[in-house]
Amino acid sequence: MPLLAAIVASLALSGCTEPNPYLGICGNGAVEPDFGEECDDGDDNGDAEACTAACKLATCGDGLVQAGVEECDLGDLNSDVGDCTVSCAIKACGDGLVQVGEECDDGALNRWPPDGEGGCSIYCAKLPECGNGVVEGGEQCDDGNDDDDDACLSSCVLATCGDGLVQDGEECDDGNAVDEDACTSACAHAVCGDGIVHAGVEECDDGNDINSDACLTACLAAACGDGVLYEGVEECDDGNLEPDDGCNAECVADREVFVTAAPIDAASLKGIAGADALCQAEAEGAGLAEPERFRAWLSDSKSSPADRFETRNARYVLVDGSVIADDWEDLTDGQLSHPINRYLDGGLAKAAVWTSTKASGEAIDTPDFCGDWSVNDESFAGQGATEAPDESWTNLPILAWCIDIQHLYCFRD
Numbered sequence: 238m239p240l241l242a243a244i245v246a247s248l249a250l251s252g253c254t255e256p257n258p259y260l261g262i263c264g265n266g267a268v269e270p271d272f273g274e275e276c277d278d279g280d281d282n283g284d285a286e287a288c289t290a291a292c293k294l295a296t297c298g299d300g301l302v303q304a305g306v307e308e309c310d311l312g313d314l315n316s317d318v319g320d321c322t323v324s325c326a327i328k329a330c331g332d333g334l335v336q337v338g339e340e341c342d343d344g345a346l347n348r349w350p351p352d353g354e355g356g357c358s359i360y361c362a363k364l365p366e367c368g369n370g371v372v373e374g375g376e377q378c379d380d381g382n383d384d385d386d387d388a389c390l391s392s393c394v395l396a397t398c399g400d401g402l403v404q405d406g407e408e409c410d411d412g413n414a415v416d417e418d419a420c421t422s423a424c425a426h427a428v429c430g431d432g433i434v435h436a437g438v439e440e441c442d443d444g445n446d447i448n449s450d451a452c453l454t455a456c457l458a459a460a461c462g463d464g465v466l467y468e469g470v471e472e473c474d475d476g477n478l479e480p481d482d483g484c485n486a487e488c489v490a491d492r493e494v495f496v497t498a499a500p501i502d503a504a505s506l507k508g509i510a511g512a513d514a515l516c517q518a519e520a521e522g523a524g525l526a527e528p529e530r531f532r533a534w535l536s537d538s539k540s541s542p543a544d545r546f547e548t549r550n551a552r553y554v555l556v557d558g559s560v561i562a563d564d565w566e567d568l569t570d571g572q573l574s575h576p577i578n579r580y581l582d583g584g585l586a587k588a589a590v591w592t593s594t595k596a597s598g599e600a601i602d603t604p605d606f607c608g609d610w611s612v613n614d615e616s617f618a619g620q621g622a623t624e625a626p627d628e629s630w631t632n633l634p635i636l637a638w639c640i641d642i643q644h645l646y647c648f649r650d
Contacts (some may be wrong), residue, residue: 318337494577
């Protein structure tokens with residue numbers, strides 16, 4: 238027991254009637270409300286204790302810092318906007334109080350990183366808020382609204398083709414950069430003629446309105462039988478694949494065949510080139526298409542129709558439409574479907590023809606070509622007969638004198 242308290246107690250027991258000189262003394266260990274004491278812990282009284290040196294209960298705001306309980310106490314200067322709050326705590330970001338130098342303080346709700354939803358950061362600074370009309374914190378734009386149909390999306394990024402939202406000026410926006418679907422990467426509806434093949438819908442798309450190339454204007458691949466002439470590839474296209482109507486299933490046109498109108502001597506042919514020119518001149522005079530493609534059925538020591546003729550898959554027909562052969566193989570098998578016996582004017586030809594060519598289209602085996610069709614003498618050359626449907630049409634067993642005059646077979650190649 239403290240000494241002063243012991244003395245007081247001793248005097249009380251002794252029956253002393255004199256006034257007690259220790260009464261009303263703060264620190265005597267006795268709480269004396271009559272003397273205005275709220276507490277008295279004796280020697281433990283102190284400004285940092287629960288009972289102050291003035292025997293008052295320590296409280297926040299008394300200007301005394303209570304150890305272990307208060308961080309600070311400025312008395313009447315305590316303030317939630319000052320250095321020491323009204324709860325006697327040192328100001329700090331995160332205490333829920335907006336102090337000088339802080340933009341905000343949501344206490345435990347302070348957060349980081351920014352997500353465009355605003356709020357307060359762990360540094361007590363306002364976080365960017367998409368939609369507040371202020372471009373901030375990495376935002377591309379902020380028009381202050383949540384409209385996704387304008388230039389600035391509700392996520393505060395600029396509207397672009399491919400964001401999945403249809404904006405002014407866009408026909409569509411499917412949110413991807415795939416060009417082959419219904420909406421192109423330019424945010425336009427896929428249409429035939431845009432130069433992009435719409436998968437599963439278009440066969441092709443060359444981006445032009447030319448209907449005679451590999452891709453039709455309907456975005457279908459050009460094909461034999463579609464009724465559209467594919468220039469440089471098809472000779473004809475009648476819209477079907479019938480083989481016997483002048484344009485076959487490979488879009489190859491029939492080849493006209495005729496007998497030259499007037500006979501000619503061997504020397505006047507002036508070689509195979511001259512014979513070809515004679516055929517071409519007659520075809521042109523009769524108004525046949527592409528007269529330059531006509532060739533003479535004639536061989537010399539260097540070449541033959543088997544070498545010179547290129548077309549193998551067309552029918553061969555007379556000017557009156559009679560079919561001679563279905564194709565090259567049929568033409569050269571030694572038997573014609575119809576004799577080659579018509580002039581260009583349709584007249585019936587009963588004549589001998591210069592050929593020096595076997596039914597196979599190859600040159601005859603004997604070296605008799607009238608000096609490669611440049612001389613008239615008593616040498617020989619092979620001949621054919623216009624009335625014959627068998628191999629005699631081109632290769633009679635009897636040779637002709639080179640001083641004779643005979644006709645030519647002309648084939649469109």
